[in-house]
Amino acid sequence: MNLALGRAGVTLGLAAAVLGVITVGYGLLRKRPDLVRLSRWYAALVFFGGFIAAFAMERALITRDFTVKYVADNGSTKTPALYNFATMWGALQGSIILWALILGGYLVAVVLKFRKRLADPLVGWALFTMLIVCAFFFGLMVGPANPFKSFSPPVGFDGPGPNPLLQNNPLMAFHPPMLYLGYVGFTVPFAFAIAALITGRVGEGWLLATRRWTLIAWGFLTVGIILGSWWSYEVLGWGGYWAWDPVENASFLPWLTGTAYLHSVLVQERRGMLRVWNISLLCATFALTILGTWITRSGVLESVHAFTTSSIGIALIGFFALIVFATVGLIGWRGDRLRSPGRIDSPFSREGAFLANNVLFAAFAFVILLGTLFPLAVEALNNDRVSVGVPYFNRMTMPIGLTLLFLMAIAPVLPWRKASTELLRHRLIWPAWIGIGSMIFAVIVGARGFIPVLAFGLGGFAAGSAGRQIALATRRQGWRGFVGRANGGMVVHLGVIIIAMAFAASTSYVRQAEFTLTPGQSAKFAGHTLVYEGQNVKQESAKIVDQVLIRIDGTGPWAPSLNKFANGNQTIGTPSVRSTFTDDVALSVIDIKDGDNGSVTIRVTVQPLIIWLWIGGGVMAFGTLLAVFPGRRRNPLDAVSAPLSVEPPKKSTGVTP
Amino acid sequence: MSSLIAKGSPLRRWGPWIAVCVVAVGVLSIATFGTRSAPSAQDRVSTISRSVKCPVCSGESVAESNAPASQEIRRQIAEQVQQGQTDEEIRSFYAAKYGQAILLTPSASGVNALVWILPIVAFAIGIAALVIVFRRWSSMPAERATEEDRELVDAALRDNADVDDDPHGEGASR
Numbered sequence: 001m002n003l004a005l006g007r008a009g010v011t012l013g014l015a016a017a018v019l020g021v022i023t024v025g026y027g028l029l030r031k032r033p034d035l036v037r038l039s040r041w042y043a044a045l046v047f048f049g050g051f052i053a054a055f056a057m058e059r060a061l062i063t064r065d066f067t068v069k070y071v072a073d074n075g076s077t078k079t080p081a082l083y084n085f086a087t088m089w090g091a092l093q094g095s096i097i098l099w100a101l102i103l104g105g106y107l108v109a110v111v112l113k114f115r116k117r118l119a120d121p122l123v124g125w126a127l128f129t130m131l132i133v134c135a136f137f138f139g140l141m142v143g144p145a146n147p148f149k150s151f152s153p154p155v156g157f158d159g160p161g162p163n164p165l166l167q168n169n170p171l172m173a174f175h176p177p178m179l180y181l182g183y184v185g186f187t188v189p190f191a192f193a194i195a196a197l198i199t200g201r202v203g204e205g206w207l208l209a210t211r212r213w214t215l216i217a218w219g220f221l222t223v224g225i226i227l228g229s230w231w232s233y234e235v236l237g238w239g240g241y242w243a244w245d246p247v248e249n250a251s252f253l254p255w256l257t258g259t260a261y262l263h264s265v266l267v268q269e270r271r272g273m274l275r276v277w278n279i280s281l282l283c284a285t286f287a288l289t290i291l292g293t294w295i296t297r298s299g300v301l302e303s304v305h306a307f308t309t310s311s312i313g314i315a316l317i318g319f320f321a322l323i324v325f326a327t328v329g330l331i332g333w334r335g336d337r338l339r340s341p342g343r344i345d346s347p348f349s350r351e352g353a354f355l356a357n358n359v360l361f362a363a364f365a366f367v368i369l370l371g372t373l374f375p376l377a378v379e380a381l382n383n384d385r386v387s388v389g390v391p392y393f394n395r396m397t398m399p400i401g402l403t404l405l406f407l408m409a410i411a412p413v414l415p416w417r418k419a420s421t422e423l424l425r426h427r428l429i430w431p432a433w434i435g436i437g438s439m440i441f442a443v444i445v446g447a448r449g450f451i452p453v454l455a456f457g458l459g460g461f462a463a464g465s466a467g468r469q470i471a472l473a474t475r476r477q478g479w480r481g482f483v484g485r486a487n488g489g490m491v492v493h494l495g496v497i498i499i500a501m502a503f504a505a506s507t508s509y510v511r512q513a514e515f516t517l518t519p520g521q522s523a524k525f526a527g528h529t530l531v532y533e534g535q536n537v538k539q540e541s542a543k544i545v546d547q548v549l550i551r552i553d554g555t556g557p558w559a560p561s562l563n564k565f566a567n568g569n570q571t572i573g574t575p576s577v578r579s580t581f582t583d584d585v586a587l588s589v590i591d592i593k594d595g596d597n598g599s600v601t602i603r604v605t606v607q608p609l610i611i612w613l614w615i616g617g618g619v620m621a622f623g624t625l626l627a628v629f630p631g632r633r634r635n636p637l638d639a640v641s642a643p644l645s646v647e648p649p650k651k652s653t654g655v656t657p
Numbered sequence: 658m659s660s661l662i663a664k665g666s667p668l669r670r671w672g673p674w675i676a677v678c679v680v681a682v683g684v685l686s687i688a689t690f691g692t693r694s695a696p697s698a699q700d701r702v703s704t705i706s707r708s709v710k711c712p713v714c715s716g717e718s719v720a721e722s723n724a725p726a727s728q729e730i731r732r733q734i735a736e737q738v739q740q741g742q743t744d745e746e747i748r749s750f751y752a753a754k755y756g757q758a759i760l761l762t763p764s765a766s767g768v769n770a771l772v773w774i775l776p777i778v779a780f781a782i783g784i785a786a787l788v789i790v791f792r793r794w795s796s797m798p799a800e801r802a803t804e805e806d807r808e809l810v811d812a813a814l815r816d817n818a819d820v821d822d823d824p825h826g827e828g829a830s831r
Contacts, residue, residue: 238721245716301715343794347787359783367776374763374772386769389718389761391708396776425674432677439684443691453688457681512703512720514731573723590723 002065006056006148013049013100014138016042020131024124033119039127040118043111046134047104054101057088057147066159069151070094076161078542083167089176090162092297092312093147098177100137102184107134110188114209122206125195126188133187136319144311161542164565164572171231179224179251183289185217186254190286193279197330202275202337207265212628214265214282215485218258219624225251226617237560237575237588239512239605241613242503244393246301249372250292253365257285260361267351270416273342276331277358283327288365290320300376346418353411360404367396394507398451405458405500408493409435409465431464438463447509455504459497466493488627495623498616506607514590518599526606528553528585535598545574548589548600552578560587560602584610702735705744709734709751710759718761 020042027035060068061075061084074091075084088094107130114123141147166172189210196206228251233241242248261281267274295301298313331338344351371388378386413427438460442453469490474481481487515523517532524530533549536559544564549557560576575588584607591601668675696704703720709730711722719727719734730751737747751759763769 236721237723238717240721243717243721343797344791345794347791352791355787359780359787363776363780363783366779370772370775378768382768384768385756385758386763386772387710387758387761388763388772389708389710389716391762392772395762396773422670425670429673429677432674436677436680436684439681439688443684443688448688448691448693450685450689453685457684510703511700513699590728 002056002060002063003068003148003150006053006060006068009049009052009054009056010138010141010148011049012052013046013104014135014142016045016049017131017135017138020046021128021135024128024131028121028124028128036121036124037118039124039131040111040115042131043104043107043127046131046138047101047108049138050097050101050104053097053141053147054088057094057097058085061085061087064159066153066157067151068147069149070147072151072153072157072159074159074162076159076542078158079161079167080542082170082173083162086166086173086176087162089180090166090172093141093145095176095180096137096140096145097147098180099184100134100141102177102180103130103134103137103187106184106188107131110191110213121199122192122195122201122209125198126191126206129191129194130187133191136315140312140315144315161565164543164563164570165235167542168563168572168574169231169235171227171234175224175227175231178220178227182217182219182221182224183251183254183293185213185220186258186282186286186289188213188217189282193282194326194330197279197327197334200334200337202279202334204269204272207268207278211265214258214262215624215628218255218262219621219628221251221255221258222624223617223621225255226614226620230614230617233586233610234575234577237573237586237603239510239575239586239588239603239607241506241610244368244371244390246372247296249368250288250295253292253368253372254285254288256361256365256368257281257288260358260365261285263354263357263361267344267354271342271344271351273340273344273351275338275340276335279331279338280327281358283323287320287323287327288369290316290323294320295372348414348419348424350411350414350416353407353414356407357404357411360400360407364397364400364404367400368393371396401500402451402455402458405455405462405497408462408497409458412465412469412490412493427468428465431461431468434464434467435459435461447505449508452504452508456501459501459504463494463497466490466497483626483629485627488623488625488629491623491626492620493623495616495618495620498612498619502609502612502616505609506613509608511606512603514601514603516599516601518597523604525604528604528606530587530602530604532600532602533557535592535600546589546592548587548592548602550576550587550602552585552587558587560589562589562592579611581611583608698735698738701738701744702731705734705738705747706731708748708761710761712755712759 020039023035023042024039027033027038057068057070059065060071062081064071064075064077066072066075070091070093074087074094079087089098107127110123110127110130111118114120117123118127161167192206192210196202225248228248229241232243261278264274264281265278268278294313294316298316300313344355346352347356371393374388375386378384409431410424410428413424413431415423435457439453439457442456447453447456467490470481470487472481473487473490482491511526513525515525515530517523517530519532519534522529522531529552531551533551536547536549538545538547542565545561546564547559547561549559551557555578558576558578561574563572563574565572573588573590575586577584577586584605586605586607588603588605589600590603593599593601706720706727707718709719711717711719711724711727712730713724713726714722717727719730734747737750742750748760757764757769763772765773
């Protein structure tokens, strides 16, 4: 039943997408608006197909229908309801269903939003592009990643359940959907960019039309990445939250290019420039989401040679190549129209700062991409093995990060066109003193070392700048000073700065140690006292939990544990974290010695300011939300910048109207 | 005091910034050269084990991994630190024993040097490209508004009130 339903959904989605591509494509080429307008029905059918597939999979998981091979491989009667529900995105085939469902959702949203312009070739070609992407993902579910393979379970069969790590923390239910909403969301602006190239309407119309879509996708991606990092901190138990792991890098790469795009697009809106660059950034962002899926899903990471056996790997890398060739070909074809007459007058201007931002973000993305793929390249070319790990990424990204903080301090106060030193001197002095203040504060509370203290200084400087912009905007506009792209953007900046400071502090001042304790014994580490009180063994439906009770500075007891899952012999540790606003003490159990008077080995990781990573993430999400709401309306006929020869008036500059 | 410095003199204008720079250099030198407790043996062990890859797992360092092999290496590193070996000696010991790939920091020799050099090359190219476009832009003649342009703008501004700036119902256009 579930099998048939699921297969029907997948087939419906695929058929609707393929027919939609043909119909809309034919209609666009033959100038038949009636055919082009049919896209709304195809979109609805694609979404419906994805919905049926997802519904069938959830129904199979919830009823433990082991005739579906995916459920037999990943489900279990013992899995608690929440994790059972989340199992749909716990493994490859199911996660493609989620991808297809979200893609269908975005497709329908685009159709609804542009319902009055469906016959417009720009919208038509965008829907055409989206339908091709839909056809690809539904195609994956028919071919290499079929979630609805059948299985004949023997009597009394019970599946192994999802990977134990995936049923250890409720964040698992939220992190992948958020991430996918971000990944998939970039399909919309990408499709409009392709449509702009095909129709030759490469002006600013498509940019304005997709501005908010891009921002929303970016916001979801941001939240997804931060939840993922939080999940790994709460679950993996090694005391860290970001390991520059290929999976993390795969999500970070489109975030970097997407962030670069959100900034450089402003230059095009204002000045009509950087058209090729913006289209390239957007296409790179979308291509990187596919490349990231390939990196993480094809098995290429274990070994280059394992990858040829995975047909999904070949499909994804083929699709990636198609995107790259199509984009490069289209940009080459439209080269003449993409040239813009404008020029940037001075590097010391808002647009100059955005260009610098783009070079830095591109360099950042390049370092991450190189570091992630380098081991694969070396293995493929040289048959040699090399590891590129945390020390490399930390060392290479640190100077880029510091420069970005510096830029975040300068850029918001720069006017368009051209700034004078007079103006900068005047506007930046207070932010500079805030930066100095934060350095002094850091040194007083005991921070040492050139790099971290410099980072705190630059962070204060940048926060001062963002704060200045918000203060000016609210003084002029009241509560509206928080809303709109420029003002919301400053709130996002504050979130980024909070995260950057927490990252700098926690990586610079992390202390880690292992202790073997017998009951009643205590240990002192990094200013904290730990007392081991004893153990507590709990029997749960899917696992046996062996908790180790520890008091930290008299609070608690905190209970890191080892979990033995009923299915499989894996033992998974669950860390326990005491968070305060100043520092986190994370405990994880390394070893429990059987029969040996209850002695245990625990790992203690003390890191400052960890909680601010999550707070900063919340501030970023809130800022994105503020930026999505329309700010003060600007009449398109109003002048956007002062004439070159005249000094910009003090009152209206600084904050983008 | 400040009245002694003439209004508009460079010192008057740049004074606050000179103060900022002086204080920044002072604070940063305290931060860099100020007394700092030397890293304990425990800290050195955790720093080194974060740069050595777990030999049996994928992509985890010895510090992160809970595999018995990693626990063994952590113990070994602790012994080596106790014996007074330097960080470099300990790392090259593991590189010799397990191969270069055991180190999470790629070496800067042979093909592996590329992973260090390429980003710098790419960044230099990016900066050079920026310099070139700014050169080209600055050599371009500035656009001058003609009488015709001005009339066009004036006409548009007169019609301003009647203009529907939102023909597609997409909300605010900014």
